[in-house]
Amino acid sequence: MDYLKNDLTSLHQMLVNKELSASELMEATFDGIAKREPQIDAFLAMNKDEALKQAAAIDQRGINADNVLDGIPVGIKDNMVTKGLTTTAASKMLENFNPIYNATAVERLENAGMVVAGKLNLDEFAMGSSTETSAFKKTKNAWDQTKVPGGSSGGPAAAVASGELIAALGSDTGGSIRQPAAFNGVVGFKPTYGRVSRYGLIAFSSSLDQIGPMTRNVKDNALILNAIAGQDKHDFTTSPREVPDFTSKIGKDIKGMHIGVPKEFMDVDLQPEVREAVQNAIKTFESLGATVDEISLPHSLNGIQVYYIVATSEASSNLQRYDGIRYGFRAKDVKNLEDVYVRSRSEGFGDEVKRRIMLGTFSLSSGLYDEFFGKATKVRTLICNEFENIFKDYDLILGPTTTTAAFGFGEKTDDPIAMYMNDLLTIPMNLAGVPAMSIPGGFTKNGLPVGIHLVTPRFDEETLYQAGYAFEQATDFHNQIPTIGGQN
Incomplete structure (x- = not known):
């Protein structure tokens, strides 16, 4: 069994045909993780004992032939609560937090028969673009372990790209699924805001956060979204719209499709190989019968300034609950109540989280609220x-997912503004609440993946998957395999 050479459909067929049992698949998954994890460092918590129990129970009842997800292992970004399994948000603040319930997205995957293999690393509280702000470890890029995996969903992206898992859930506040997907050469999907419940997702910026799937190919991604989408009584921002079959347009041609390429996205300082990949993608879509025009989104590049006011303001509000009293880290040898608050937050939060709380508090302060x-x-x-x-x-809409391919560890940690600019091209979609997807679109001369960014109107995920699949079938980027342990 090799996740780099199989997809959900082929694995499901093996399970149905009894060529493989759910227990054997789970054992093989943990064997593969054990081999790759020393190079990748994607996991913060393993769920091996419980996962093997669940797999045995699935074997006992038999695989559901009509459910392609039944018995398949999955990874969860460690900012989604998982019952009985430590959830840390990669922060010292929640180092020993053991939730008593599952996030809705996790619950729906388990109801679909998927088995949680473990929790995956991220930037602390999802604040970062390289997974370097994690309090516990630095996850490495699957293609070159001297490069970052992107962030904040660096753990899920690297785990899928390296073949540790076939699928994982990430969260996206300003590009945190799509940017690491681009850096690792996998498919990363941010649904329409309200399409997937945020219940159980540790809040960063509530009007921007969204859960989405990360996979090696487009169809697998759509199958995962089928399972997690839909209204949730626990999250009043979820849409009451009926959930379609997101695979319904996959395989249909895109002849006559109108595609716009924002000139603002191409006028920024792009790495030459990134620009070339986008230009080649335009030619591919034209060869498939689509019409591609230059368009303008003049306010889109202001999105990064807007984001770092809105997101940090909401973070300042959301993170005030971590006070050393109710739950989470509490400083020792405190002298009074103020000491509890100040020292617990000072010692429990990392520098980037504290920086964003301060930025948000400043933006919301009296006399500055209207101005910012x-x-x-x-x-x-x-x-x-x-x-x-x-x-x-x-x-x-088509464009580059990121301005560059993956960068080296430490290159941007001393310059917060340079780090923030990594999300320049993905942030506008979060602000607008529209669905967006990064798909593998090429490689640099050094063998690092480049992502192509696709965007459709709100609640039109099916067209996004249709176009992504058409591009995928016309190219071979998604089939390329990283050499774990060194540069490809």
């Missing part, structure tokens, strides 16, 4: 309107 947060929300509305107007004439 108020203006940011107005520009956010302009960005939303721009997307809405573009999608009156175009089915899809």
